[in-house]
Amino acid sequence: MAADETRGRDPQYLLDLLWRTQSPGTRGPRGSLSLDQVVGEAVRIADEEGIAAVSMRRIAQKLGVTTMTLYRYVPSKDDLLDLMFSMATSVPDTSDWPDDWRGVLRNWARGTRQLLLDRPWMLDIPIGAPPMGPNNLAWMEVALAALDRTALNEGDMIGVLLIISGFVLGDTRQELTMTSASARTGVSYEEWGRVYGRMMARVATDERFPTLAKVATSGIFDNENTAEDDFNENLDFLLDSVAALIRRREEERAAG
Amino acid sequence: MAADETRGRDPQYLLDLLWRTQSPGTRGPRGSLSLDQVVGEAVRIADEEGIAAVSMRRIAQKLGVTTMTLYRYVPSKDDLLDLMFSMATSVPDTSDWPDDWRGVLRNWARGTRQLLLDRPWMLDIPIGAPPMGPNNLAWMEVALAALDRTALNEGDMIGVLLIISGFVLGDTRQELTMTSASARTGVSYEEWGRVYGRMMARVATDERFPTLAKVATSGIFDNENTAEDDFNENLDFLLDSVAALIRRREEERAAG
DNA sequence: ACAGAAAGTGTACGCTGTACAGAGTTAGTG
DNA sequence: CACTAACTCTGTACAGCGTACACTTTCTGT
Known part of the structure; x- marks a missing residue:
């Protein structure tokens, strides 16, 4: 669950975040948030006020935690942006598409x-x-x-x-x-x-x-x-x- | 010469800057800089340290004026960036290109x-x-x-x-x-x-x-x-x- | 009971673009 | 030559930004 000091230097790291393949680690207090909450709030802000309004302070404030808390869930803002991109993609609705x-x-x-x-x-x-x-x-x-x-x-x-x-x-x-x-x-x-x-x-x-x-x-x-x-x-x-x-x-x- | 309060709302404005078609205006003191100096310095900084290092303060400091002086030559930083893009394009060297x-x-x-x-x-x-x-x-x-x-x-x-x-x-x-x-x-x-x-x-x-x-x-x-x-x-x-x-x-x- | 791990906090640093008010300088006019 | 309008340039101020670092608090497995 922690976004620890490997700092995403490993390409696997973002993939793990994306597919929730992490080993949570059982010791210590459970986090009060989830990655989805963090990214979800960031996406909501971007939808409503544009990407410029997405700041760590703003996300944290909306979630009722301090800014630095977010870094328990995400290694950096750049990685958060990557995650936003991936998670903002909805699944394609192909119901009325032709076959050719x-x-x-x-x-x-x-x-x-x-x-x-x-x-x-x-x-x-x-x-x-x-x-x-x-x-x-x-x-x-x-x-x-x-x-x-x-x-x-x-x-x-x-x-x-x-x-x-x-x-x-x-x-x-x-x-x-x-x-x-x-x-x-x-x-x-x-x-x-x-x-x-x-x-x-x-x-x-x-x-x-x-x-x-x-x-x-x-x-x-x-x-x-x-x-x-x-x-x-x-x-x-x-x-x-x-x-x-x-x-x-x-x-x-x-x-x- | 002044980047006055029309603020580039006119599409002609940037074109005039680009082709130097402005009517300089004769009253008052001459500006100590030129548009080329401003944009040129901005390009130099971008070349050496990347676009993130291009700030109005930094350009001004390198040119030996205060920050706000730059706004006499350029309506906004966004316009400055547009101008950088245009001016950083060198003329194509077609000397050894084929004909087809x-x-x-x-x-x-x-x-x-x-x-x-x-x-x-x-x-x-x-x-x-x-x-x-x-x-x-x-x-x-x-x-x-x-x-x-x-x-x-x-x-x-x-x-x-x-x-x-x-x-x-x-x-x-x-x-x-x-x-x-x-x-x-x-x-x-x-x-x-x-x-x-x-x-x-x-x-x-x-x-x-x-x-x-x-x-x-x-x-x-x-x-x-x-x-x-x-x-x-x-x-x-x-x-x-x-x-x-x-x-x-x-x-x-x-x-x- | 307690060690150790993890979650969360508060402060600090050195930046950003530009609005605004005012001071200083110059060229054309009477 | 004096004057005024136009123009240039300056200094300050505002409301932010990402994240390093040292810390307290909370919880779990032994």
């Missing part, structure tokens, strides 16, 4: 995006390790199971999953930072297309940027695409690529 | 990755706006110019650029956070493959994760791929997809 790999992957990507939009603070957490929590693995399993029914090999499957999840994280992060910066920049996500087009037209007249000028004046920026439109469009491009890879593997299998 | 679009894009991606590895702090800056600085535009121009020689239309070109740059940012961020977290997790990037494989094999025996278990025991994680290997592999996958899109547009052009 493409349908699954599309729903998977959209579901992940929605998860991040619901808890924007998750993207402010630096992810120091691959997904290891039970629910994170459940998400992985869903995607891998769908890909396993295709001609892809194990390496392909992991590669595809990395590309797709990297895209979802990156795209959603972009959307969220632009939106949260709009108080400062004065421009919302939808407005950026037009604003950017005008800026480029004004600034890229320079002979150094002929192609940029051409693109800017082509009117391609003249839209009010929502973030969701852009996301779906790029997702489809990636799924097309996966389809092409699957086709290639099918041909190889037929030939070999 | 694929070669250009590959060099473009690797060059961008290298830039981020050299200045890891750039990825800690939330990017609230699309690239607007002169050197950022130079990078865009190079990529767009290469794509302009293919059958892609303007929308395709922007889409491809977004996908590729999103991938580079995401992949490099992953690599850097894993590396910087390894003091805490005890695992380096190269070791994560094996460690993760072992963890999955231990944890995914559960009947909830059959595919995961299968993949984990397939030995696919049993490698010591460097981050660069993984990057190049995934980049090639994306470039294949771009090639497929180009082929489709060529066929459409031939048919229509």
Whole structure:
């Protein structure tokens, strides 16, 4: 139960916290809290007031203990953030998903995006390790199971999953930072297309940027695409690529 | 010259700072500093000691002024960070790049990755706006110019650029956070493959994760791929997809 | 009964961004 | 040349932050 002085230098340590595989140790008084209470309270604060409001003092105060008590349950704030990320992931609801790999992957990507939009603070957490929590693995399993029914090999499957999840994280992060910066920049996500087009037209007249000028004046920026439109469009491009890879593997299998 | 009370609510404001399009205002004493000095010093500190060491007090102290003086040149620390990101981008050196679009894009991606590895702090800056600085535009121009020689239309070109740059940012961020977290997790990037494989094999025996278990025991994680290997592999996958899109547009052009 | 382990407390350090009020300096105007 | 408006720069203050360290208190197995 104690977050002792090994300080998480052992990769097993976080895994043990995550899967509750620790040997509690029987001597001495029982702790008055649990890891779930600590992380749960931290998540609640993040949901309500953003990640910036999550401080050790604040969590402790809400739980009715002093600040340093928390360090009996968690080795450091960074580890707490890791745990928040893992525990804030809900289990995927696949009840109305189609069966084909493409349908699954599309729903998977959209579901992940929605998860991040619901808890924007998750993207402010630096992810120091691959997904290891039970629910994170459940998400992985869903995607891998769908890909396993295709001609892809194990390496392909992991590669595809990395590309797709990297895209979802990156795209959603972009959307969220632009939106949260709009108080400062004065421009919302939808407005950026037009604003950017005008800026480029004004600034890229320079002979150094002929192609940029051409693109800017082509009117391609003249839209009010929502973030969701852009996301779906790029997702489809990636799924097309996966389809092409699957086709290639099918041909190889037929030939070999 | 003053960073007055409009406070950057105008998207034009940052652009003006970036391109030095401001009307200086002639009355009153000249400022003893310049925007370049402020941002330059901030970049120097970030290079030497990381983004966490970049504080308004520290910059001011190094420049021999008081903290609040900086706010005559920059509306807020967030804006300063935006400016650091833009100004830390060096102009691309394309002297030994090949001519074909694929070669250009590959060099473009690797060059961008290298830039981020050299200045890891750039990825800690939330990017609230699309690239607007002169050197950022130079990078865009190079990529767009290469794509302009293919059958892609303007929308395709922007889409491809977004996908590729999103991938580079995401992949490099992953690599850097894993590396910087390894003091805490005890695992380096190269070791994560094996460690993760072992963890999955231990944890995914559960009947909830059959595919995961299968993949984990397939030995696919049993490698010591460097981050660069993984990057190049995934980049090639994306470039294949771009090639497929180009082929489709060529066929459409031939048919229509 | 008591040793020893664990849980919980209180204090201290050296930081952070920026609001605000005021003092000092300069250039254009009459 | 004096003056005023514009502008730069300073000092203080506020309300926080993560966690090292030394400590008291509480409980369990022997």
